[in-house]
Amino acid sequence: xxxxxxxxxxxxxxxxxxxxxxxxxxxxxxxxxxxxxxxxxxxxxxxxxxxxxxxxxxxxxxxxxxxxxxxxxxxxxxxxxxxxxxxxxxxxxxxxxxxxxxxxxxxxxxxxxxxxxxxxxxxxxxxxxxxxxxxxxxxxxxxxxxxxxxxxxxxxxxxxxxxxxxxxxxxxxxxxxxxxxxxxxxxxxxxxxxxxxxxxxxxxxxxxxxxxxxxxxxxxxxxxxxxxxxxxxxxxxxxxxxxxxxxxxxxxxxxxxxxxxxxxxxxxxxxxxxxxxxxxxxxxxxxxxxxxxxxxxxxxxxxxxxxxxxxxxxxxxxxxxxxxxxxxxxxxxxxxxxxxxxxxxxxxxxxxxxxxxxxxxxxxxxxxxxxxxxxxxxxxxxxxxxxxxxxxxxxxxxxxxxxxxxxxxxxxxxxxxxxxxxxxxxxxxxxxxxxxx
Numbered sequence: 005x006x007x008x009x010x011x012x013x014x015x016x017x018x019x020x021x022x023x024x025x026x027x028x029x030x031x032x033x034x035x036x037x038x039x040x041x042x043x044x045x046x047x048x049x050x051x052x053x054x055x056x057x058x059x060x061x062x063x064x065x066x067x068x069x070x071x072x073x074x075x076x077x078x079x080x081x082x083x084x085x086x087x088x089x090x091x092x093x094x095x096x097x098x099x100x101x102x103x104x105x106x107x108x109x110x111x112x113x114x115x116x117x118x119x120x121x122x123x124x125x126x127x128x129x130x131x132x133x134x135x136x137x138x139x140x141x142x143x144x145x146x147x148x149x150x151x152x153x154x155x156x157x158x159x160x161x162x163x164x165x166x167x168x169x170x171x172x173x174x175x176x177x178x179x180x181x182x183x184x185x186x187x188x189x190x191x192x193x194x195x196x197x198x199x200x201x202x203x204x205x206x207x208x209x210x211x212x213x214x215x216x217x218x219x220x221x222x223x224x225x226x227x228x229x230x231x232x233x234x235x236x237x238x239x240x241x242x243x244x245x246x247x248x249x250x251x252x253x254x255x256x257x258x259x260x261x262x263x264x265x266x267x268x269x270x271x272x273x274x275x276x277x278x279x280x281x282x283x284x285x286x287x288x289x290x291x292x293x294x295x296x297x298x299x300x301x302x303x304x305x306x307x308x309x310x311x312x313x314x315x316x317x318x319x320x321x322x323x324x325x326x327x328x329x330x331x332x333x334x335x336x337x338x339x340x341x342x343x344x345x346x347x348x349x350x351x352x353x354x355x356x357x358x359x360x361x362x363x364x365x366x367x368x369x370x371x372x373x374x375x376x377x378x379x380x381x382x383x384x385x386x387x388x389x390x391x392x393x394x395x396x397x398x399x400x401x402x403x404x405x406x407x408x409x410x411x412x413x414x415x416x417x418x419x420x421x422x423x424x425x426x427x428x429x430x431x432x433x434x435x436x437x438x439x440x441x
Contacts, residue, residue: 005378005380005381011047011048012049012399014032015032016118019031020213022152025334026152026220026331027153027154029342029398030333031152032341034047034398035053039118041157043156044156047165049228049351052351053348054160054270057328057329057332057348058160058325059288060191060347061325063135065164068135068243068307069133069244070135070136070164070184070410073137073138075118077110077111077140078100078111079100079109079110080106080107080108080109081108082107082311085115086301090109091321096146097112097144097145098110099234102379111229111426113320113322119302121136122134122165122304126316129314132168133169133314134181135165136164136165137162137164137165137321138164139161140160140161140163141159143157143158143159153326153327153329154286159325159326162323163320163322164322165255165319165385167316169296170317174317174318176246178210178293182198183249183256184243185251185289187236188289189214189289192328192348193348194216194345196289197214197215197225197227198265199214199262200212200261202266203395209295212290213263213290214289216285217284217285219284219334221284221286221334222285222286223265225262225282226261226263226266227261227264228260228280230279232281234255234256242424256263258298259275260272260275286335287324288323288424290321292319292321294378295317296432300315301317332345332348335416337400340398341398342399343422343423344422347422349401350381350391350401351380353376353401353402354381354399354401355369355372355381355404355405356404356405357369357382357383358392358407358408360385364412364413368411368412369382369407371408383441389408400422401422402423403421404419416431417430418441
């Protein structure tokens with residue numbers, strides 16, 4: 005992609021309404037544009053990041069055995085009236101009426117709808133267990149939307165729902181999702197700590213939030229430093245093994261971790277002082293086990309092994325996909341701009357032509373651009389070098405290839421690693437090898 009043809013509307017000044025780092029940088033780097041309070045248009049670079057995040061989430065859900073569906077954004081109020089949550093949910097739910105005066109709502113979550121879908125097909129214990137998920141837009145009418153996509157009204161979310169015959173089977177599904185979440189966040193270059201959480205309006209008696217540590221986080225967290233030492237990428241747990249999933253759960257929850265709301269001073273005092281850590285955190289995922297809270301009132305039952313009716317046990321599992329984009333920035337930035345981890349960057353490489361019109365510069369840039377189809381953004385603008393450097397740092401591409409007249413004449417490329425600031429000068433072939441072409 006040539007920058008002269010790209011729609012990447014960067015801003016020099018920070019809009020006054022942007023209060024936190026991620027909101028400021030998403031606006032300045034041309035990732036989003038506000039449409040109304042808490043509602044944003046995702047511009048090309050932002051959408052590429054959003055899609056990369058969603059792809060990683062999807063791959064790890066599939067790996068864990070969940071199956072993707074796609075449910076509508078608009079739901080009939082009747083489903084929520086049947087579960088008893090329609091009046092309880094509050095003003096965050098956007099209630100509407102269609103042309104036939106039927107009560108509808110813009111879904112803030114999908115426990116009722118997925119239960120109704122599954123009820124239409126599941127008749128026997130042989131239909132269990134199942135875990136169904138989708139990645140879909142949600143709407144919650146926040147009284148005070150703020151912090152950009154961190155706390156907007158419309159947001160993209162992955163929500164999964166498990167159905168099991170027994171409570172023990174449901175706990176196994178819960179542990180599978182916990183492991184999938186740990187893998188998901190680590191693949192994005194994030195360390196997320198699972199913390200025991202309040203179940204809130206979803207309900208149930210077992211729940212964990214996944215908190216990313218960031219100085220600009222919205223809540224205070226307390227945790228045992230032992231959690232930071234666990235390398236989930238090095239673990240090889242088998243999703244289908246009850247013993248492996250229990251071992252994973254025990255490892256993930258063996259050390260103390262709590263948000264300010266769930267802080268237990270007596271338990272905190274048991275953590276050795278040298279391992280006590282406090283910081284700020286951002287919630288990016290939340291999982292729940294709630295038994296028959298929805299299956300029972302909505303009439304979901306299957307024939308058990310002995311022919312008796314059994315009400316399936318359920319859990320739900322959410323990841324804020326659009327919120328993760330902001331959280332990634334909160335955890336990866338400096339004064340100059342964003343520092344995207346490789347796995348989620350909109351483009352791997354920014355090619356900076358310091359003298360467009362110079363034959364050697366143009367030729368080397370074109371050759372490098374051709375080597376990275378759909379992975380490189382080529383800054384071919386007739387701008388000063390300083391402008392190009394500033395924009396590349398602002399937009400956070402993992403690598404910058406800096407090509408000026410002197411280096412181009414010798415067939416040399418200067419590479420800059422955005423995350424670390426490391427620079428090296430190398431030949432064209434060495435640059436390809438370093439960049440993984």
